[in-house]
Amino acid sequence: MRSTGNTIFMTGGTSGIGLELARRLRDLGNTVIVSGRRQDLLDRIAREDGIEGIPLDVADPRSIAAAYRTVTTEHPELNVLITMAGIMRAENLGEPDLATIEQTIDINLLGTIRTITAFTPHLLKQSGVIMTVSSGLAFVPLAMTPTYNATKAAVHSYTQSLRHQLAGKVQVIELVPPAVQTGLFGDTPDPHWMPLDDFADESVKLLQDNPDADEILVDRVHFLRKAEQENRFDQVFGVLNSVG
Structure with a gap:
């Protein structure tokens, strides 16, 4: 992926990682369009950052179809899709909440697949x-967020198949964040998590330095990403899920 001169559409770009990446990609000379469910956030981003926004609920196929029509009509040069939309919820599987489970799957996994399916022909x-x-x-996996972990594992697997099937036609990149200080999992991020600005800066630098990369991996995520291949899985799982 070249670092400038793109027209980029991003789902879930109204806060956190998505918004910071949108700002940095814009500053590199890209046209960036973000989306989200809250019109007030889209209006504020347009006013304060000069980044165009359109409403989108990735859990609603009709909303995705409408967003596709709007973006490709107003920006026929669109050449990059970033599927950032997602939620993360703690769960007690001893007292499962099926509504939370289904919502997480609908947004994180089905929302990603729906959006990619809509935009791939373009x-x-x-x-x-x-x-x-x-x-x-x-x-x-973090044991307290089982469905979130499962959807992200599925996104990884889906991305591998997508990359293979579209090889030579569309570049497919997977961004793999570690724990980052955003509002994704509660209003008070753990101070030990990676600062948001640091993550965004390092990720964009990796994109610039490695335009043909399949995965964007900041240094902090290697602890998790490479645990199994380095025979550290049980140790890392124990550290990640230790109590107290």
């Missing part, structure tokens, strides 16, 4: 780029 014409967003927890 991106094939542009020799474009699809960037999915998984998580370090796709490789070593």
Whole structure:
């Protein structure tokens, strides 16, 4: 993926990692369109950051279809899709909440697949780029967020198949964040997590330095991403899920 001159559509770009990446990609000379469910956030981003926004609920196929029509009509040069939208919820599987489980799957996994399915025909014409967003927890799960972990593992697997099938036609990149200080999992991020600005800066630098990369892996995520291949899975799982 070249670092400038793109027209980028991002789902879930109104806060956290998505918004910080959108700002940095804009500053590199890209046209960035973000989306989200809250019109007030989209309006504020347009006013304060000069980044265009459109409403989108990735859990609603009709909303995705409408967003596709809007973006490709107003920006026919669109060549990059970033599927950032996602939620993360703690769960007690001894007292399972099926509504939370289904919502997490609907947004994180089905929302990603729905969006990619809608935009792929257009991106094939542009020799474009699809960037999915998984998580370090796709490789070593955090036990308190089981469905989140499972959806991100599924996104990783889906991305591998997508990359193979679209090889030579569309570049497919997977962004794999570690724990980052955002509002994704509660209003008070753990101070030991990676600062948001540091993550965004390092990720963009990796994109610039490695335009043909399949995965974008900041240093902090290697602890999780490479645990199994380095025969550290049980140790890392124990550290990640230790109590007290």
